[in-house]
Amino acid sequence: MRGGYVNTIEDLRSGHYKNSYGVEGMLVTGNPDQKRIIPVSEEMKEHVFENVKTAYYKYNGMSGDNQAEEEAYHGRLNEYYKTLNRDDRVPACWTLGQLEQKLARAVSDAVREKIPGWSAGQQIPENILDEIFADEKITSMVTGDIREVLGDTGSTQAAEKDKDRREDQIFIGQENAQGTSGMNGPDEESEKRSGKVGFNQGKRARQLASAKTSAQVQMVVSLLKKDLSDCEYGVANDMCDENEVAKVRAMLSKAMQRMAEVAGMEESEAQKGGDSFLINMLM
Numbered sequence: 001m002r003g004g005y006v007n008t009i010e011d012l013r014s015g016h017y018k019n020s021y022g023v024e025g026m027l028v029t030g031n032p033d034q035k036r037i038i039p040v041s042e043e044m045k046e047h048v049f050e051n052v053k054t055a056y057y058k059y060n061g062m063s064g065d066n067q068a069e070e071e072a073y074h075g076r077l078n079e080y081y082k083t084l085n086r087d088d089r090v091p092a093c094w095t096l097g098q099l100e101q102k103l104a105r106a107v108s109d110a111v112r113e114k115i116p117g118w119s120a121g122q123q124i125p126e127n128i129l130d131e132i133f134a135d136e137k138i139t140s141m142v143t144g145d146i147r148e149v150l151g152d153t154g155s156t157q158a159a160e161k162d163k164d165r166r167e168d169q170i171f172i173g174q175e176n177a178q179g180t181s182g183m184n185g186p187d188e189e190s191e192k193r194s195g196k197v198g199f200n201q202g203k204r205a206r207q208l209a210s211a212k213t214s215a216q217v218q219m220v221v222s223l224l225k226k227d228l229s230d231c232e233y234g235v236a237n238d239m240c241d242e243n244e245v246a247k248v249r250a251m252l253s254k255a256m257q258r259m260a261e262v263a264g265m266e267e268s269e270a271q272k273g274g275d276s277f278l279i280n281m282l283m
Contacts, residue, residue, distance in 0.1 A: 017236045021078035025086040026093065027233065034090040037098065037150045044080050047073075048096050049142045052103045056129055061108055061120040062215065063222055065259065098150050103141055107132055121215040197234030199227055199244045204251055208258055217259045224252045 005022035019026040051073050055061060064070070077096065081089045110132045112118050132138060141149050204224060211217045228248045234240035 019078070020232065021075060023078050023081050023089065025089045026081070027090075027236065035094050036091045037095050037147050038088060038091045040092050040095050040146060041080065044077065044092075044096055045099060045142045045146065047076060048100045049103065052100060052107065053129075053133055055104065056107055056111075056124060056133075057126065060122060060124055061104075061111070062218060065218055065221065095146060095150065099141065099146065102150065103138065106138055106141065110135070110138070197230060197240040197244065199231055199247045199251075201247055201251065208251070208255055211258065212262060214259055214262055217255060217262055221252065221255045221259070224248060224255055228252065 005018055005020055010016075016024050017027055018024045054069070055063060058064060077093070081092060084092055108120070111124055111128065114128050114132075115122075115124070118124070204220065204227070207220050207223070208217070211220055228245065231240055231244040231248055235242060235245060
């Protein structure tokens with residue numbers, strides 16, 4: 001679990017919900033004004049930029065499985081949110097999340113220009129990454145006015161739905177678009193009916209069972225982490241109980257065990273399972 005803060009009874013009674021890092025005001029309440037682009041600090045833009053660089057230099061365009069790295073990254077962001085006015089915290093989180101996604105897409109496109117046929121997870125020569133990350137087209141996204149860089153990217157409901165769809169259809173060879181955790185409320189993957197949230201355990205189990213490589217397991221892990229955020233949001237808003245959170249955590253534990261199991265598989269064996277994994281990711 002990211003962070004370690006647990007809402008107290010007083011938090012719940014007073015309505016002062018906090019995320020897992022103890023930051024109040026990080027829940028979207030249906031107000032579209034919260035999903036808006038606002039000025040953010042240069043330090044935090046650079047922090048996001050360095051995280052994207054790590055994803056490509058160290059993990060070839062995918063999210064890593066180093067929990068300490070992830071904790072440090074999100075912990076620093078949340079410390080920044082604490083310094084902002086309460087009403088600016090979600091917009092700042094939204095803005096930095098959109099910047100991260102735009103940078104990742106631009107870098108992936110640049111890699112594919114230099115390595116036709118490249119897909120996330122495949123090795124990228126370091127000299128190519130050096131050239132890409134030094135390109136003004138990339139660096140200007142960090143140094144420029146954030147509102148001009150992003151415009152109203154992601155500010156519409158259609159854009160948000162498209163982001164959710166892309167995240168749930170990732171498979172080996174497709175870019176793993178990362179969003180921010182714990183701020184957007186439940187997405188379509190965590191079942192939501194009549195104001196309730198539930199973990200789609202059967203679907204994730206099928207996806208995990210069909211994952212035959214470390215990269216494929218990591219994709220399921222990324223989806224499970226988003227499920228966890230959704231269910232934690234549901235608990236805080238009386239849309240589900242702790243049982244749903246427990247289910248996700250149990251599945252995450254199985255996924256990490258699965259990661260160890262497939263780590264030594266030969267590439268030929270991995271390819272045999274690729275089709276079934278793709279099918280289950282799209283189901």
